Amino acid sequence: MHRESPLRRDLPGKTAPAKAQAAVNTLAFPNSEKPKGRLKKENRRLRVGVLGAGLIAQAAHLDACKKARNVELYALCDSAADLVAKVALIFEPTRTYTDADTLLADDKLEAVIIAVADQFHVPMAVRALEAGKHVLVEKPMGVNVAECERLREVARTKPGLHVQVGTMRRFDPGIAFAHDFIRNQLGELLALKAWYCDSVYRYQETDNLHPLIFSSSHAKRPPGDPKADKFSYYLLGHGSHLVDTARFLGGDLLAVRAVYREKFGAHSWFVSVEFASGAVGHLDLTLPVRMEWHEGFQIYGEHGSIVSRSFNPWYFKTSEVDCFSTRDGQYHRLLGADGHTFRRQVEGFADAILKGVPPIGAQIEDGLAALRALSAISHSVKTGERVLLAEAPGNV
Numbered sequence: 001m002h003r004e005s006p007l008r009r010d011l012p013g014k015t016a017p018a019k020a021q022a023a024v025n026t027l028a029f030p031n032s033e034k035p036k037g038r039l040k041k042e043n044r045r046l047r048v049g050v051l052g053a054g055l056i057a058q059a060a061h062l063d064a065c066k067k068a069r070n071v072e073l074y075a076l077c078d079s080a081a082d083l084v085a086k087v088a089l090i091f092e093p094t095r096t097y098t099d100a101d102t103l104l105a106d107d108k109l110e111a112v113i114i115a116v117a118d119q120f121h122v123p124m125a126v127r128a129l130e131a132g133k134h135v136l137v138e139k140p141m142g143v144n145v146a147e148c149e150r151l152r153e154v155a156r157t158k159p160g161l162h163v164q165v166g167t168m169r170r171f172d173p174g175i176a177f178a179h180d181f182i183r184n185q186l187g188e189l190l191a192l193k194a195w196y197c198d199s200v201y202r203y204q205e206t207d208n209l210h211p212l213i214f215s216s217s218h219a220k221r222p223p224g225d226p227k228a229d230k231f232s233y234y235l236l237g238h239g240s241h242l243v244d245t246a247r248f249l250g251g252d253l254l255a256v257r258a259v260y261r262e263k264f265g266a267h268s269w270f271v272s273v274e275f276a277s278g279a280v281g282h283l284d285l286t287l288p289v290r291m292e293w294h295e296g297f298q299i300y301g302e303h304g305s306i307v308s309r310s311f312n313p314w315y316f317k318t319s320e321v322d323c324f325s326t327r328d329g330q331y332h333r334l335l336g337a338d339g340h341t342f343r344r345q346v347e348g349f350a351d352a353i354l355k356g357v358p359p360i361g362a363q364i365e366d367g368l369a370a371l372r373a374l375s376a377i378s379h380s381v382k383t384g385e386r387v388l389l390a391e392a393p394g395n396v
């Protein structure tokens with residue numbers, strides 16, 4: 001986010017923390033998961049706790065957990081007690097907490113969505129795994145390669161626990177359709193172009209689309225101001241989506257060569273990529289562009305081609321993906337009426353845990369590979385050289 005939305009509702013600064021904590025302690029909604037309206041709940045639901053009650057929790061994860069067919073919004077935790085109290089009134093978790101370790105010590109909790117600042121992802125994911133909880137961690141999985149490798153090491157000691165990364169575009173039905181089309185019909189991949197261009201009008205749109213977002217002066221933030229360094233903040237925050245989509249569709253990346261320009265407050269990374277398959281590619285991360293949200297990809301294969309257009313995610317609108325096949329000489333496009341990628345993401349997460357359904361979501365290796373790619377892009381900008389992902393220094 002490159003600015004705070006003016007519509008974030010600040011809670012009154014003089015709210016006494018003790019009073020707010022008392023309100024938190026009295027919150028319990030044992031019947032909150034009864035199916036309402038047309039939302040159907042399955043009998044076995046994964047008991048999920050959302051760690052972090054900030055923007056992404058309020059705009060996406062809490063709603064997603066309430067609506068997901070196989071999830072119970074069991075707990076909400078934020079170190080800002082006033083924020084927990086307000087947000088819990090809307091989403092009615094069964095339990096509320098203001099301390100992450102107390103949340104993780106709850107025996108009934110099965111899984112946690114880690115929706116805190118990027119710098120806290122790996123430390124919190126490690127603590128959650130050590131407490132025996134499954135983890136859905138927001139993107140980027142971490143902020144450097146070394147800590148992501150550390151998370152992988154811890155996860156290897158917990159083979160029964162599932163870790164998934166929150167690059168939710170994989171759950172866009174149109175993008176999933178493209179993924180299957182590539183695997184089943186496209187034949188050999190020749191080239192892939194993908195672009196992710198956040199709009200200068202983005203906050204005008206999201207302020208309209210989001211519910212009013214509460215914030216708190218007690219929210220826990222990483223030291224310093226990591227968001228002030230736009231080069232690393234945008235690469236990590238937005239580049240993680242672009243790289244994950246490219247890898248989801250095109251497979252592993254081998255090497256990159258990147259150039260970067262900043263002009264009039266806009267930042268652009270143009271990246272030539274080589275896939276391990278031998279396919280070539282180009283990634284364009286530019287933001288904010290002086291036009292509407294601009295995200296998509298174009299793919300050229302042996303037996304067809306794909307052209308895709310994605311929308312600002314908060315429209316919950318499935319990407320328009322046209323897959324052309326030489327087998328029948330026709331374009332194929334999924335309507336994809338259900339475009340709630342965040343709900344579909346947590347449903348996929350719960351299905352993998354409860355039913356052993358093969359996961360679609362990004363796994364630890366994907367989160368780690370994304371960090372390697374972002375580090376390689378960053379290093380290539382600085383050196384002007386082609387950088388092998390395997391040799392990327394690790395920082396962004």
Ligand SMILES: NC(=O)c1ccc[n+]([C@@H]2O[C@H](COP(=O)([O-])OP(=O)(O)OC[C@H]3O[C@@H](n4cnc5c(N)ncnc54)[C@H](O)[C@@H]3O)[C@@H](O)[C@H]2O)c1
Binds near residue numbers: 078098140167
């Ligand atoms: N998937 C997406 O498209 C998408 C979109 C936006 C944000 N995000 C990601 O979501 C994450 C959170 O972003 P945000 O904008 O919601 O941040 P935010 O700062 O608005 O909220 C984070 C909350 O976490 C709480 N917190 C931090 N550490 C805590 C701890 N140890 N214990 C309890 N609470 C703690 C803070 O008090 C804060 O309220 C980021 O990693 C961001 O990259 C993802």
